[in-house]
Amino acid sequence: MSDFDYDLFVIGAGSGGVRASRIAASHGARVAVAEEYRVGGTCVIRGCVPKKLLVYGAHFAEDLHDARKFGWDVPECSFNWDVLRDNVLAEVDRLEGLYGQTLGNHKVEVFKTRATIAGPQKVRLADGTELTAERILVATGGWPHVPEFPGSEHAITSNEVFHLETLPKRVVIAGGGYIANEFAGIFNEFGSKVTIVNRGDTILRGYDEQIRDRLLQISMTKGIEFKFNAPFQSITKNDDGTLTVMLEGCDPIQADAVLVAAGRTPNTKGIGLEDVGVELDEHGAIKVDETNQSSVPSIYAVGDVTNRIQLTPVAIREGQAFADSVFGGKPTVVDYKNVPSAVFSHPPIGAVGMTEAEARNKLGSIRVYTSDFRAMKNVLAGRNERALYKMIVNAATDQVVGLHMIGPDAPEILQAAAIAVKAGLTKADFDATVALHPSMAEELVLLK
Missing domain, CATH: 3.50.50.60 (FAD/NAD(P)-binding domain)
Structure with a gap:
């Protein structure tokens, strides 16, 4: 024993x-x-x-x-x-x-x-x-993580957001990462006025620049407001329960809730x-x-x-x-290369492998293929919202080293495509695969 x-x-x-x-x-x-x-x-x-x-x-x-x-x-x-x-x-x-x-x-x-x-x-x-x-x-x-500043105790985090008694009409979200952008899309679709406040100058750091720029563009078109390089100064709770948010270099913002999504x-x-x-x-x-x-x-x-x-x-x-x-007597080590990720924003993002910038820095010679299109559903619905698929290829080996997508169902499509990237398949392997038509996913094998 x-x-x-x-x-x-x-x-x-x-x-x-x-x-x-x-x-x-x-x-x-x-x-x-x-x-x-x-x-x-x-x-x-x-x-x-x-x-x-x-x-x-x-x-x-x-x-x-x-x-x-x-x-x-x-x-x-x-x-x-x-x-x-x-x-x-x-x-x-x-x-x-x-x-x-x-x-x-x-x-x-x-x-x-x-x-x-x-x-x-x-x-x-x-x-x-x-x-x-x-x-x-x-x-x-x-x-x-909740930064300390005057009135920070009036903010909520992702821990509390699921228990809100009422839907806030005006929401200020602090942060530029995936949690901030996901909840911005959620509240915006529910009819809230959403303002994302970021102390830096970019959203979704670590994701491909073209993809995150496309999300920013679409989010602004949907009515989400962004304030960059705007650190919090204070949050004041008013007598009626509303909040006044003071930011560096900005006019005061009136809100019903402040959600801090500044990392974990x-x-x-x-x-x-x-x-x-x-x-x-x-x-x-x-x-x-x-x-x-x-x-x-x-x-x-x-x-x-x-x-x-x-x-x-x-x-x-x-x-x-x-x-x-x-x-279990089965020595196992986790492989952290080519781990896929998603941002369930509106529209969502799927990504695996190196971004264009990472690939240029690491590999030097690369080829980049993109498809910028309107999903068939959006065309009939009269929506101008465009999807963007991006493939990064090592020019020396033809190996696909990165896939980045924004558009309807991007994470669902990316999961299967991530297997190909993990397996080290080449652009020629993608080209040799017959397209599944009509679908958005077929763009991955039609990139020129």
Whole structure:
């Protein structure tokens, strides 16, 4: 018998922690997991899943309008935030139950309480109970970063946005990343007046310049206002509950809600990491090697808490790799090259591989192919909104090293195309593939 209470104790039951727990248990390990909030973590409870449901809801604003051009007699429609909010929260409850059921089916013991690290092989629960484990896995994720300035306590983050009592008529969103642009599209389609405020001079840093410029253009056409190089000075709450937002170099903005989407920081504070010698980087992330092991041999970490690539599927792969390597006898290392990503803006973006700028800097000689077109549906609906597909090719090898898309269903199309990029296929391979017509995706094999 082991001298420890558990073979593995996981702190955090989000995507990475749940996957690691389930797989380790399936390999025969005795596993426990502690979660202080709700099983499912950021993605399921207050992140990508409920947000995507809001995105679906927002799409109906344009779809109902466009349906008239397709022969449907659609009466004037109004939007009810309470109905969508409550239905989304109910779906979150259902998914949380399924995640808990999955852990139970694999005989993973779940402690619904906060746990901290009390030693290299010891954890302490909130009630003072101490438990030992041969290995500890930290999977506590990230937390929204809110810059401190006068009145910043009046702002909300993506944690609270799903629980708003009423739909704000005027929303100021701080940030230029994917969360900011996604919620800007959502609220704009729901009828709110949206202003994005960015302390820098660009949106979606890290995405291809042409693609992000196209989103900016379309967003402005849809009525979203942008203010660049405009740091927050203060937020004042007025007697009627509204907010006055003061920005550097700008006139005051009146708003009903201020959403801060200024990035996420690793959730490592106050859980005892430094006390046992776990090394953190300058951003507070746990330093790990390619096997997800920290500077303390018995302590591992996966997911956003390591600040490698903050994406749910990456956390899941890291959790699987950890469990297979440590408990399954199958050493596995996650490959971080050509990880696809999406921005569920209006319209959405899909991307994989190098941007044009990255490819020029790294490869030197490249070829760039683009297709700038109106989707067939938009043509009949009378929308001037154009999609843009972009392929980056290594001129020396003909290998496709990047794909970047903005337009209807871009993420759905990009997932399959990302396989081709990951596999190292060439432009000639794309050219040799017969087009699937009529579709938007066929543009990928028709690029000239």
